[in-house]
Amino acid sequence: MTERSWTRGRPLGAAWAARMRGLLNNGDVRPGGEHNVHSSVVDCGVYQDGQRTPGEFSPDQALTEARDRPGAFVWLGLHEPSAEEMASIAEIYGLHELAVEDAVKAEQRPKLEQFGSVHFLVLRTARYVPHQELTESSQVVETGQMMIFVGEQFVITVRHGDASEMAPVRADLETKRAALLEQGPWAVAYAVTDRVVDHYLEVADEVEDDLDIIEEGVFSRDRIAPIQQVYQLKRELVEFRRAVVPLQRPLAAITSSQGVVPKEIRRYFRDVQDHLTRTVEQVSSYDDLLNSILQARLAQVTVDQNNDMRKIASWAAIATVWTAFAGVYGMNFDYMPETSWKYGYPALVAFLSFVTVLLYRAFRRNGWL
Known part of the structure; x- marks a missing residue:
């Protein structure tokens, strides 16, 4: 595949072509935004007046096209870009090196930063991992990262992980x-953020179902929920909490900003903020409930251990009676009471049996056996 065939006759910009030539020669980038293991570009489009401009563009061509059209902007979607690819994008769009490093490493907390005229918004994505039953090693929530660069004439979304795909949003x-x-x-930034937060709500609802199962298992007579399952769900x-709770501050900054985010878009972000607040409240209540369940399960374990110790102590007390008489009559004294009596042995066995039954009934009545 040649450079010109990828762009349908449009010559690539020098900067982008120099860095991508090795990938193109290997046939790693295909038309229509498709990609394989070597290409991080999912889609690149130019939008004007709410409509996508026909044609296919490389990232540098798209920016040139947007600058030639009043009110147009570029939406570039990337999926797990390498450091080299991200450096090429940064040179074309003028991205700050610190933000670029964060976008490649994808180990950031949700935040909003500004580098000149470019805003850098970091989100953590989440999706629920289906499973037939919760075990001590089950993965319940899978998290990833979403970075959004918002400039005057472009928006770049960088996704890490499989959660919150952008194709439906676009x-x-x-x-x-x-x-x-x-x-x-900023409308694209809102739509992406809205999808991420909507996935939070879905995950919270699914986690609630797991929580109900755990709660039912802990307080059932069979005690089918071991403590390892409770601990795994808490982990x-x-x-999930690390993904949800820190996002409150960036959204608050966006909704309170003046002159940066359009007023109409701020209204949409407030709706996202309401959904996020609901999710945060759900997660907090789940955490409190799970702590209560964990404490209850630990108390149950302690009670079970005490019951076992009571049973052991009860049987030991019963056995002590027989042991005590065996120890006394096992002594080598010449004069022992009833040793010459014909019915001494049967009488002793009958007496010990009576004492055993008496002790057993007493322990049973007190709940020790």
């Missing part, structure tokens, strides 16, 4: 929400 904006797309790059909930 399709929805292009086909059903053209009026929103007219608002520019997964902590991972």
Whole structure:
């Protein structure tokens, strides 16, 4: 595949071509935004007045095209880019090196930073991992990262992980929400954030089902939920909490910003903020409930251990009676009471049996046996 065939006759920019030539010669980038293991570009489009400009563009061509059109902007979607690819994008779009490093490593907490005229928004994505039953090693919540670069004439989304795919978001904006797309790059940032937070709600609902199963198992007569399952769900909930709770501050900064985010888009972000607040409240309540369940399960374990010790102590007390008489009559004294009596042995066995039954009934009545 040649450079010109990838762009349908449009010559590539020098900067992009120099860095991507090795990939293109290997046939690693295909038309239509498709990619394989060597290409991180999922889609690259130019939008004007809420409509996508026909044609296919490389990232540098798309930016040139947007600058030639009033009110146009570029939406570039990347999936797990390498450091080299991200450096090429950064040179074309003027991205700060610190933000680029964060976008490659994908180990950031949710945050909002500004580098000149470019805003850098970091989200953590989450999706529920289906499983037939919860075990001590089950993965319940899978998390990833979503980075959004928002400039005056471009928006770049960088996704790490399999959660929150952007294809449905792009399709929805292009086909059903053209009026929103007219608002520019921040409209895309809203749509992406909205999808990520909607997935939070879905994950929270699914986790609630697992929590109900755990709670039922802990408080059932059979005690079918071991403590390892409770602890595993708590660990997964902590991972989910790390994705959800820190996002409150970036959203608050966006909704309170003046002159940066369009007023109409801020209203949409407030709706996302409401959904996030609901999720945070759910996660907090789940965490409290799970702590209560964990404490209850630990108390149950302690009670079970005490019951076992009571049973052991009860049987030991019963056995002590026989042991005591055996020890006394096992002594080598010449004069022992009833040793010469014909019915001494049967009488002793009968007496010990009576004492055993008496002790057993007493322990049974007190709940020790």
